[in-house]
Amino acid sequence: MTTVVELGIPTDRLGFARTFDRVSTFEFQVGGMIGGSPPLVWTSGPDRDSVRRALEEDPSVDVIASVADDAGRSTTDEETAVGPNDRWLFRLAFGDGVKLFEEIVTENDGAILTAQGRDERWMVKLLFHDRESVSACHELLEQYDFAADVCRISGVNDLATARTPLTDTQYETICKAHELGYFDVPRGVTLKELAAELGISHQALSERLRRSHAALVSAELSDRSAPMEIDP
Template identity: 85%
Template sequence: MTTVVELGISADRLGLARTFDRVSAFEFQIGGMIGGSPPLVWVNGGDRDTVRRALEADPSVDVIASVADDGGKATTDTGTTTDPNDRWLFRLEFGDGVKLFEQIVTENDGAILTARGREGRWMVKLLFHDRESVSACHDLLEQYEFGADVTRISGIDDLASAQTPLTETQYETICKAHELGYFDVPRGVTLKELAAELDISHQALSERLRRSHAALVSAELSDRSAPMEIDP
């Protein structure tokens, strides 16, 4: 079943962290990343020269070209014209973090539909042909410590009927933890023992449980169940 996955990853892991640090209002949007060629990236925040200098000084990216802009006009304290809605189009060559991420996605029969960023985080939308590919990709992202937070999973066929904010992996983890008494008082199994049972690291299990709890609490407080608002 075709599945769309939306996730967030820190710019420290994927790239542009230095630009976010230097330009507090910096945001970007990429329409798609196909074939490994340097993508066209819409950026905004501050004025064009400030953003360009920040990008050129960022070791995680190379500025191939400055292409176009589509913004309005206003006068700044320095006499230049700018507008909060100004956007500038750059062709950027990303570094090893993005290249490894692309490789993991494509080798699991996935595609990067869009990528955008603000406040030091990337929000990426991925397309997969089946849930098995999603699981395999997520496992590799954990293995390479991308720290990916899944925010939504949409199945084309069952989006309207989704009844849980958890991913399949999260659901299986919570079920196993409950089965072995991890949530009992006193606990029937330790975190270390549960990690061994699931054949994952202590840290990976701790993070998975924490994000699962956050997803369940968020779903309960917001009273939303479809589409799946999740954080694995």
Template identity: 75%
Template structure:
């Protein structure tokens, strides 16, 4: 049976480790990793110059070109816009870590459906023809020490219901915030205390919550108004 596998890989094993070190709020989503051409990568961070300088200094990637800016304006914690874009599109050439990863997936009859990252790790969704291919691929990941952590395995029939407007990191953050009473009135935990619980900076948490709220609101107000299932 066709199988979808969701997994996480440390950035140190695939790429962007240096960028994550320099920019704590850095997030990315790869536009497509099928084929041999250099992929388009959407990036998020404090400002374009900071992101571009971090990418230029990162030995795991090569910046081919900066393609375009996003249209979204970041907001402060109280919701006020800062007047700067916070999404930038680059065409990047990845290093040997990503190339070998793609080769392993391809040679085990798999395909990379999505790839994104935050907080020093990649989150990927892979598609395989059967469970045997999954096992073979996972053994190769272990052989080459990719430090893969599988977070979910599901059949193709579950793929549509697995879609969510939130990234896995955003979903985990919202769950923890709700669990600790951040959304209660009065609040059961402050933003600073929640950031400490999640072991991230105050700024990183503020921006992550803002993006999570924006994604949920956009999904609710879109034509697809039915509730969407969330990845565990």
């Protein structure tokens, strides 16, 4: 089943951390990250010069060119007052963090649909052919310490209407635990017995249940989609 995954990743893992340190209101949207060539990136902030200087001093990116603003004016045009919706377009070459991230995604038959960021955090939307590829990709992201949080995961056909904050694995685990009486008082099955039934370790089950509970509580207390984890 085709799957869309939305990830949140800190800027110190992918890029722009130094830029956010210098320009706290900095925001960006990458025009495309497939093909290996330096992408075009829309940026915003207090003014174009502040953003440009911050980017030029950021070791995670190289500024190839400063192209235009959102109204189509080139960078040689006379400066005008900055409006709340002003954006500036740069062609940027990203460093090793983004390159490794792209490699991990593509090697697991994934594609990067969108990438944008604010408040010192990247938000990327990925497309995979199946859940197995999602899990394999997430395991590698954990292995390379990307600190990625899954904000939403859903089938491509139900992306707009997905309501559960649980991954498939978490949902199946909660259902099996309920079926066997794990949540009953007294419990109908121990954690060790439930782990054996699911074929996973005691520790893995404990962590999976904890993450599932956290996702359910967060979803109940918030109108927004709760962060999710992809279980091993």
